[in-house]
Amino acid sequence: DQQVKQNSPSLSVQEGRISILNCDYTNSMFDYFLWYKKYPAEGPTFLISISSIKDKNEDGRFTVFLNKSAKHLSLHIVPSQPGDSAVYFCAASLGDSSYKLIFGSGTRLLVRP
């Protein structure tokens, strides 16, 4: 049972345009959501997180939106840069009693120059 799903395995956008990466989840008890970026041969790098009590969190070019009623979150990258090309994972946490992250399968983003 996959509780966190990233249904798009890949995404290609033009440099300077917006990249939108999507993530759906099934467990309404998740209370934190995170996005990680992963380059080949490196570990994932934390990008941005959002608490379930918020619907938006912004950090520079990265904004995460959370729609709890739809159990959906998205990561917006504006403007997209070639260096953003990587695999992006969304992850969810069940909160204080759980110290594990449940990851989606990832979306490979390619930003074309």
Place this chain on the structure above:
Amino acid sequence: KAGVTQTPRYLIKTRGQQVTLSCSPISGHRSVSWYQQTPGQGLQFLFEYFSETQRNKGNFPGRFSGRQFSNSRSEMNVSTLELGDSALYLCASSSLNRGIVDGYTFGSGTRLTVV
């Protein structure tokens, strides 16, 4: 400051053997988690340790085990290796008792190939 260090980076083992992977967290980080990444599966949680105690465990068979030492360094062991254990094993550390808010810092991983 030094990041999360995992050794070795690459490993080839034969079916039926056992393997031990090592993780040195960022200095001062007391929480260490382990994840398995296989193609198309994302990252699957193995276990998490804090102050030498396992606080949470994922849905992996008993062949997968781990421990944490008093200096916060952690090891994971896989016994009776199977071909399906071939994966990238990632270690992550956190400074907070509950590290979710700031996210964990991951190491570069150990690529295990079972032949």
